[in-house]
Amino acid sequence: MEEQLKERFTKLANSYTDSPQNRTEILFPFYKEISQLPAKERYALHETASNLFVRTRKNKDGEIIEWRPCGEDCFIFLSSMQLLIENPRTAYLPVSLDNHLSLLCDLLEIYCPSWIKHLKFRPTEGGRSVSYLTYMTLAKRGFTETIEEPLLANMVGQLPWYNRDYTGKIFLEHKELLEEHVWLLFRYDTPIAWNDDNAITAFKEGRTKINGSLQGLLLSCAADGRIDRARLLKSSLEALVMGRSKGSWFIGIIEELHPTSAELLPHQDLILQGLTTKLSGSLKLLLRLLRQLADEPTFNYNDFIAAISGLLYDMAQTNMSIVCATFESIAKQHANARPDICRALCLVFMNKAETAQKRAAKLIAKFGDKNDKTLCSELRSYEAEIRQEPREMLAAFIPQEHNDDLDIAEEVSFDIMPLKRCREDNRLVMPKDKDEAIFLLSSALFKMDSLQLQLAFAAAVEWAPQLNIDDLGRLESLFEEARKWSSDAFLDEDRLLGLFFLEFGSAVEQRFKVDETSMKSRLMRFADIARGWGNFQAQSFTRLKSYKVRGYNSVVETLLKYLLADYVEILSFNTSLPILSTPTHKPSWIDIDVLIERLAKWQQAGVQPLSFDIQLALLRCAVDDVALALRHAHSMLKGELLHLMLYLLGEEKEPVKPFMLDTAWTQAKLIREASENIHGDLSFDLTKELDIITKVNREWNDYGKKSYGQDVFLRVASGNGLSALRKKLLIQNFIDIRGIWSHYLAQTVVSLFPAFPAPLFSTILHNYGVFSNAHADDKMWVGYGLAFLHESQLPVRGILSVFVAYCIASSEATTRVSAMELCMERRLQSCGEQPAIHLDSIGEILANFLKHGLFPLSRLTKLLKDQYWGQEKQVMLHLGELLLPVNKLLETENITGGKAFLKLCKEMEIFVEDNIDV
Numbered sequence: 001m002e003e004q005l006k007e008r009f010t011k012l013a014n015s016y017t018d019s020p021q022n023r024t025e026i027l028f029p030f031y032k033e034i035s036q037l038p039a040k041e042r043y044a045l046h047e048t049a050s051n052l053f054v055r056t057r058k059n060k061d062g063e064i065i066e067w068r069p070c071g072e073d074c075f076i077f078l079s080s081m082q083l084l085i086e087n088p089r090t091a092y093l094p095v096s097l098d099n100h101l102s103l104l105c106d107l108l109e110i111y112c113p114s115w116i117k118h119l120k121f122r123p124t125e126g127g128r129s130v131s132y133l134t135y136m137t138l139a140k141r142g143f144t145e146t147i148e149e150p151l152l153a154n155m156v157g158q159l160p161w162y163n164r165d166y167t168g169k170i171f172l173e174h175k176e177l178l179e180e181h182v183w184l185l186f187r188y189d190t191p192i193a194w195n196d197d198n199a200i201t202a203f204k205e206g207r208t209k210i211n212g213s214l215q216g217l218l219l220s221c222a223a224d225g226r227i228d229r230a231r232l233l234k235s236s237l238e239a240l241v242m243g244r245s246k247g248s249w250f251i252g253i254i255e256e257l258h259p260t261s262a263e264l265l266p267h268q269d270l271i272l273q274g275l276t277t278k279l280s281g282s283l284k285l286l287l288r289l290l291r292q293l294a295d296e297p298t299f300n301y302n303d304f305i306a307a308i309s310g311l312l313y314d315m316a317q318t319n320m321s322i323v324c325a326t327f328e329s330i331a332k333q334h335a336n337a338r339p340d341i342c343r344a345l346c347l348v349f350m351n352k353a354e355t356a357q358k359r360a361a362k363l364i365a366k367f368g369d370k371n372d373k374t375l376c377s378e379l380r381s382y383e384a385e386i387r388q389e390p391r392e393m394l395a396a397f398i399p400q401e402h403n404d405d406l407d408i409a410e411e412v413s414f415d416i417m418p419l420k421r422c423r424e425d426n427r428l429v430m431p432k433d434k435d436e437a438i439f440l441l442s443s444a445l446f447k448m449d450s451l452q453l454q455l456a457f458a459a460a461v462e463w464a465p466q467l468n469i470d471d472l473g474r475l476e477s478l479f480e481e482a483r484k485w486s487s488d489a490f491l492d493e494d495r496l497l498g499l500f501f502l503e504f505g506s507a508v509e510q511r512f513k514v515d516e517t518s519m520k521s522r523l524m525r526f527a528d529i530a531r532g533w534g535n536f537q538a539q540s541f542t543r544l545k546s547y548k549v550r551g552y553n554s555v556v557e558t559l560l561k562y563l564l565a566d567y568v569e570i571l572s573f574n575t576s577l578p579i580l581s582t583p584t585h586k587p588s589w590i591d592i593d594v595l596i597e598r599l600a601k602w603q604q605a606g607v608q609p610l611s612f613d614i615q616l617a618l619l620r621c622a623v624d625d626v627a628l629a630l631r632h633a634h635s636m637l638k639g640e641l642l643h644l645m646l647y648l649l650g651e652e653k654e655p656v657k658p659f660m661l662d663t664a665w666t667q668a669k670l671i672r673e674a675s676e677n678i679h680g681d682l683s684f685d686l687t688k689e690l691d692i693i694t695k696v697n698r699e700w701n702d703y704g705k706k707s708y709g710q711d712v713f714l715r716v717a718s719g720n721g722l723s724a725l726r727k728k729l730l731i732q733n734f735i736d737i738r739g740i741w742s743h744y745l746a747q748t749v750v751s752l753f754p755a756f757p758a759p760l761f762s763t764i765l766h767n768y769g770v771f772s773n774a775h776a777d778d779k780m781w782v783g784y785g786l787a788f789l790h791e792s793q794l795p796v797r798g799i800l801s802v803f804v805a806y807c808i809a810s811s812e813a814t815t816r817v818s819a820m821e822l823c824m825e826r827r828l829q830s831c832g833e834q835p836a837i838h839l840d841s842i843g844e845i846l847a848n849f850l851k852h853g854l855f856p857l858s859r860l861t862k863l864l865k866d867q868y869w870g871q872e873k874q875v876m877l878h879l880g881e882l883l884l885p886v887n888k889l890l891e892t893e894n895i896t897g898g899k900a901f902l903k904l905c906k907e908m909e910i911f912v913e914d915n916i917d918v
Contacts, residue, residue, distance in 0.1 A: 157190025
């Protein structure tokens with residue numbers, strides 16, 4: 001019986017053609033017949049109907065190759081049946097019936113399901129948002145109950161979406177809309193502004209002769225008396241102040257009403273309350289209304305002064321003009337308000353804009369009392385922030401005292417501190433006992449932090465020999481997550497991390513696993529090995545070495561695979577050995593004394609260090625005390641490892657043959673040449689190629705990255721003739737970072753090269769050095785790079801100078817501030833006998849950027865105004881050192897904003913003369 005009903009249902013759905021006659025003869029009788037069936041039999045048709053909504057086409061292999069919706073007639077038939085076959089707990093009103101109200105009502109007259117009476121209107125509750133017109137029709141016919149006001153308000157807010165002809169006729173179908181329901185828009189958050197915008201825009205652009213929006217209808221009704229104008233004004237002000245919906249809709253109503261002062265006076269407290277709102281555009285309107293009221297005798301000017309004072313320090317220029325005009329009007333009428341106005345205007349001097357300061361100074365000079373000690377004291381407290389011209393206007397209030405201490409020729413002394421990478425405050429703490437190790441491991445995959453994961457790798461290798469079967473049970477959450485990642489994760493790096501921890505669990509389990517003597521078990525184990533499979537807790541997994549990286553970022557992910565494979569190999573050793581490349585200090589430094597101790601353990605065990613592990617250890621090696629490190633190396637190492645360390649530290653001039661660790665010697669050679677080069681790295685020639693490095697996206701039009709036709713690293717180091725370079729065995733050969741958007745992967749890559757950062761930062765500039773239209777991945781890479789420079793205590797030289805100069809010229813304000821702070825910090829530090837930064841080099845690069853039109857000078861202007869106005873003289877001297885090349889360029893080249901920039905430097909007393917000895 002059930003199958004016959006399904007076949008009949010399917011046949012009718014496929015053959016039905018919608019028409020008034022077919023509804024009467026076919027649809028309504030069948031609807032009535034189904035309604036009389038038991039609920040269980042009706043609900044059984046649900047799956048059949050769902051399959052009929054979408055039609056598929058298969059190929060000869062049975063695979064679906066095409067999906068298409070059913071026809072309109074079939075859709076109406078199935079939607080009608082949905083009223084009966086849906087489970088009441090999840091049922092919703094079909095979309096097509098929302099557009100065929102007469103059909104819906106005819107069906108409900110035959111049989112009205114119980115769930116219609118309590119119809120769901122919230123999508124979050126499993127239903128959908130029914131239109132206002134549908135709801136009103138159903139409510140008037142008695143099919144559904146009255147709903148809550150917030151839901152009804154949301155329906156009214158969506159009603160303009162159905163006004164597709166922009167005539168507004170749809171708003172007049174139910175008189176309850178204008179009489180009652182429209183006022184709900186002013187009391188609840190609704191999507192009215194977005195839905196009504198199309199009709200408003202069509203009228204403004206002249207595409208319609210009348211304003212057919214709901215907003216236009218309300219204004220029209222207020223004009224001809226159909227609705228209360230005073231109520232509309234008050235409701236709009238209340239909605240604006242309370243932040244209802246999108247404020248622009250209510251702003252439009254208030255502006256079009258053109259309220260008089262008499263209409264606004266009863267609402268002045270409400271308008272004053274609205275000054276604290278953060279909605280864009282609303283503050284300007286409210287200030288204009290208050291300016292209109294300022295001439296009225298009953299205006300509460302004391303409350304206005306109190307409310308506006310806290311907003312003056314960062315107010316926009318247009319709003320500041322309105323406030324100053326209001327203050328002037330109040331001061332003319334009320335002499336007793338002048339002291340409060342002048343003191344309030346002092347806050348304007350926190351705003352670095354000269355125009356705003358001049359307006360405030362003019363009013364203070366006009367209405368202020370120069371004998372008012374409180375006012376004069378207040379002005380003196382802002383003296384460092386006041387620009388030159390406003391300062392001259394306020395000369396009578398701020399006596400100018402000659403101070404020999406301000407003489408430009410005065411010498412400024414400051415201490416230069418050496419860079420120190422390994423300190424107590426940035427030391428990383430490894431687990432001291434088994435419980436701490438288990439805690440670190442169990443949370444590793446949940447935190448997804450690059451540094452914590454590296455510590456987790458080290459803890460896994462160090463503590464694996466000391467764990468037992470019970471300890472594996474305590475790590476069950478780790479292994480469950482690892483299994484998910486190894487099989488289901490979308491990104492290759494996530495799968496690799498999952499596989500590493502499964503390898504770790506398998507290595508621990510193998511020590512306690514009893515060998516199965518049956519031939520079948522041995523054959524299965526050999527088969528798994530042949531297929532590259534491992535086994536942990538009776539479940540197979542792909543061995544990390546056998547995993548094939550196929551992702552978009554396959555180059556970097558392949559490097560991660562090689563590193564993790566080295567760690568897995570260390571796990572398999574019979575003796576416990578440490579990972580050489582685990583950082584000891586943030587962000588990723590390894591204290592050279594600790595590295596020497598680790599190498600000594602490998603040497604005592606008679607095991608050769610693994611290629612990628614020792615490379616990374618050298619690239620992270622921090623040498624703060626060369627003499628102490630040399631003594632340590634002589635006392636603990638011998639043979640090739642001793643010579644490797646002595647060469648890295650500079651005691652031996654050339655590599656000592658024979659050597660087995662080709663890649664390690666290559667890295668040592670690159671790192672040593674970079675440290676000995678006066679310019680800081682092998683990329684000095686690249687700093688002369690600013691036009692090549694920085695023209696990444698002068699004509700940036702789309703999201704696609706530049707082609708990687710020329711390997712930046714090979715350009716840096718091609719002259720060395722090292723075999724490891726040609727064999728592509730160095731870590732630097734795996735830093736093709738195009739298109740990487742994973743934060744974990746980006747953090748990992750940035751942490752690989754603290755001792756030799758030139759190739760990485762060259763690549764970041766080459767791919768993400770965008771001066772405008774920066775996308776999320778551009779910001780991510782530049783942000784991580786700049787944060788790493790801050791934390792790693794690296795000297796800024798060579799390509800790093802280009803990178804820092806780019807950051808100062810970046811379109812991101814936070815990046816500019818951070819880069820300038822880095823410059824000021826490094827200026828007070830040294831690296832050996834050399835300064836940690838050459839500010840004049842940064843300035844020359846910035847001047848080169850400006851000369852080629854890569855960024856607007858206004859970015860530097862804003863940076864100086866917002867961050868360095870009124871700073872101490874030492875900072876001004878350093879800024880002068882940085883900006884000297886820029887100012888020389890501006891004196892000879894016609895660059896937009898150049899004269900204003902030179903004037904700003906003079907006002908801020910940024911000393912840029914050549915003869916200043918800093």
